[in-house]
């Protein structure tokens with residue numbers, strides 16, 4: 001398609017880099033912005049720019065945060081003795097949506113996956129083990145997706161903390177094996193946290 005404006009063409013090319021946005025949708029969005037007051041585009045680009053520049057990771061749980069310690073970790077009404085171990089920041093959001101978990105989180109940043117070249121050292125595992133070793137943790141809840149990589153990661157962590165006097169549990173599998181947490185509906189996910197099982201009972205084939 002030949003466009004009459006190189007500026008529009010460039011904007012469309014950039015927008016269509018976003019996941020799930022094809023050229024057609026990108027064009028529609030760009031034309032939409034052109035019809036709106038200029039202020040809208042300014043606010044949009046400014047907020048994206050600011051988010052990209054200023055957002056950081058929480059020193060404690062590795063969730064995204066505006067400050068050194070995220071709002072969840074800083075919330076004194078949350079139970080700091082119960083830590084829910086998740087793969088990704090999207091999992092924190094999914095569990096927070098259920099409003100049923102009052103502990104804190106630890107975001108690993110992925111799963112151990114030799115095929116993809118992801119080893120334990122590339123994940124936020126050491127800081128989790130250190131938290132357990134430092135004391136003050138009563139329970140770790142493993143809430144990784146129930147895939148081979150998720151199980152391997154859980155077990156890797158479990159082996160290192162099993163001699164410390166804490167409870168280890170895994171979310172109940174109302175969520176089908178292989179399902180990603182973020183796609184589970186709130187009710188199912190909420191139930192799976194409430195009805196969590198001792199970790200030893202959740203080990204399938206390791």
Ligand SMILES: [Zn+2]
Nearest residue numbers: 058061070073
């Ligand atoms: Zn945090």
